[in-house]
Amino acid sequence: MPYSEKILNRSVDPATQKMLGRAEELDLETAWDRYEKMLPQCGFGELGLCCRICNMGPCRISPFEDTGPQKGICGATADIIVARNLIRMIAGGAAAHSDHGRDLAHTLLLTAQGKSGGYEIKDEIKLSALAREYRIETQGRSKEDIGLDLAESVYAEFGKQEGFVQFSRRAPKKRVELWKKAGIDPRGIDREIVEIMHRTHIGVDNDPVNLILQGLKTSIADGWGGSAIATEISDVLFGTPEPVRSMVNLGVLKHEHVNIIAHGHEPVLSEMIVAAAHDPKLVEQAKACGAAGINVVGMCCTGNEISMRHGIPIAGNFLQQELAVITGAVEAMIVDVQCIMPALGDLCECFHTKFISTSPKAKFPGAIHMEFNEEHAMEIAKEIVGTAVENYANRNKGKVFIPEDTTDCMVGFSAEAIVKALGGTLDPLLDAIKSGAIKGIAGVVGCNNVKIKHDEGHVELVKELIRNNVLVTTTGCNAIAVAKAGLMLPEASAQAGEGLRGVCQALGIPPVLHMGSCVDISRILTVCAAVANALGVDISDLPVAGAAPEWMSEKAVSIGSYVVSSGIFTVLGTVPQVLGSPLVTQILTKTANDVVGAAFAVETDPIKGAGLMIAHMDAKRKALGI
Numbered sequence: 001m002p003y004s005e006k007i008l009n010r011s012v013d014p015a016t017q018k019m020l021g022r023a024e025e026l027d028l029e030t031a032w033d034r035y036e037k038m039l040p041q042c043g044f045g046e047l048g049l050c051c052r053i054c055n056m057g058p059c060r061i062s063p064f065e066d067t068g069p070q071k072g073i074c075g076a077t078a079d080i081i082v083a084r085n086l087i088r089m090i091a092g093g094a095a096a097h098s099d100h101g102r103d104l105a106h107t108l109l110l111t112a113q114g115k116s117g118g119y120e121i122k123d124e125i126k127l128s129a130l131a132r133e134y135r136i137e138t139q140g141r142s143k144e145d146i147g148l149d150l151a152e153s154v155y156a157e158f159g160k161q162e163g164f165v166q167f168s169r170r171a172p173k174k175r176v177e178l179w180k181k182a183g184i185d186p187r188g189i190d191r192e193i194v195e196i197m198h199r200t201h202i203g204v205d206n207d208p209v210n211l212i213l214q215g216l217k218t219s220i221a222d223g224w225g226g227s228a229i230a231t232e233i234s235d236v237l238f239g240t241p242e243p244v245r246s247m248v249n250l251g252v253l254k255h256e257h258v259n260i261i262a263h264g265h266e267p268v269l270s271e272m273i274v275a276a277a278h279d280p281k282l283v284e285q286a287k288a289c290g291a292a293g294i295n296v297v298g299m300c301c302t303g304n305e306i307s308m309r310h311g312i313p314i315a316g317n318f319l320q321q322e323l324a325v326i327t328g329a330v331e332a333m334i335v336d337v338q339c340i341m342p343a344l345g346d347l348c349e350c351f352h353t354k355f356i357s358t359s360p361k362a363k364f365p366g367a368i369h370m371e372f373n374e375e376h377a378m379e380i381a382k383e384i385v386g387t388a389v390e391n392y393a394n395r396n397k398g399k400v401f402i403p404e405d406t407t408d409c410m411v412g413f414s415a416e417a418i419v420k421a422l423g424g425t426l427d428p429l430l431d432a433i434k435s436g437a438i439k440g441i442a443g444v445v446g447c448n449n450v451k452i453k454h455d456e457g458h459v460e461l462v463k464e465l466i467r468n469n470v471l472v473t474t475t476g477c478n479a480i481a482v483a484k485a486g487l488m489l490p491e492a493s494a495q496a497g498e499g500l501r502g503v504c505q506a507l508g509i510p511p512v513l514h515m516g517s518c519v520d521i522s523r524i525l526t527v528c529a530a531v532a533n534a535l536g537v538d539i540s541d542l543p544v545a546g547a548a549p550e551w552m553s554e555k556a557v558s559i560g561s562y563v564v565s566s567g568i569f570t571v572l573g574t575v576p577q578v579l580g581s582p583l584v585t586q587i588l589t590k591t592a593n594d595v596v597g598a599a600f601a602v603e604t605d606p607i608k609g610a611g612l613m614i615a616h617m618d619a620k621r622k623a624l625g626i
Ligand code: SF4
Pocket: 051, 052, 053, 054, 055, 056, 057, 058, 059, 072, 073, 074, 075, 076, 081, 202, 203
């Protein structure tokens, strides 16, 4: 079926195009329609020039000197307002990732105490490695005893008042010294987030540079702290990912099965849903209802988590969540936290789909709340799956429309798995970088955003990078976009430049390595730190670059900030709300180089964005003399 110009402009993904056509047929509204109704978006907001921090406001600064106020009622200038708004976004993002990490620490604590319902410590090698980092005794101790000490140690990172966050010491010495010198070495995770909220209260910190430095400090507490804890403790509890085959896109939903989508972020819930779906009684019950079985699939980062640990298929990325419901084939959309559209409530009411919220932190209009807790995890997971199974009888088969599209992919390249694929040491990778077979390493991450054609920014940028012999690592919704485009298969090395192709063929790996969910960007940092340490240089000396071609969330703002703070040049594909302050824009795109040895660039054209990254890598190679 040929699609309207409108649909073709919304997404490059064929399954998404089909579902947008279906949504039109059924007269159902999606995020794209709501975006169109929102236009024109507020110009003050777009520039970051609106302040509602106190009740004398809202205040807005005119971008043109002669046409309106240049100061808020308290006297705050555009620079102050933009800087405050920006770092409040960092606080939101860092809080989200770090709370995710905290939940994992909590689950490990309960598991070590024997109080959790169904979890166990799966990766003892990782447990011991982390214990060593914290100088926890491992000799002759049970995994539960070690786990208890580790849980208490990582838990303590959140409320720490002085000192430093342990995992940040994985960074090269030079990097840590630089953070200390700039005053941005975080003392504790929660402390830095709280300090942002304090400093941005009316009448506290009114120096844009000082504000931004606190933003960077907090973001480091996220990337090297909260996110790293989320990643590492997930590995301890659920296993460190290893390469596994999986499938992506809406075609993973099945006509004859009970379809359950696990959407959100934390593996604590989704791991149990996956396990519960194998329960023989529930499978039997599904069959008694006329279904062929139970089909659990993931969405957004939950999708990444269960896919890389179990090969569970991923239904789609952020902008596909509504479309999944519109297939009419979903018995339950189970959610925990983050990136879940409240629009799902009304939409699910147009179908038989049960929208099930599970976290005490995240309730939604139109959702049934089945609260999850770690103590009774398995029991509750079975109850949730049971609800989905019962709902199969309510599916209206005449209303089902599942696009056939699926793509195979290979996922699960943890840092450990990469080293393993390299034969046990980083040397083959270092040699390939030195010889120029691999020009550099890119981390391409982040969301979807209705402001940019869905998946196009992701796919085009990544294709251009691999064509130019850049090895790409990816997480989050970028990973899902790129997997849908078929780039996460060893065969995709045919699309890579000659050097990268040779390396991929020799190792049997794809040119784009799936490293996990958004918190797993900490894995990318770990790899960069290991490469820098092996070469005896700082991360900022390496031919590496980051990109977030379609970013939208506050988490992405925190991510971009810690990636730059770690010394990695980063290209943003959607324009951040900071252009109202030439000073803040200048700090982010130029001055940051003098402080942390890296900066941001904004480039909405993905090919040009890739070009900036490649030019950066060439310059770094030259400086290294390779
Ligand atoms: Fe206006 Fe200042 Fe209050 Fe912001 S803090 S709303 S700029 S008076």
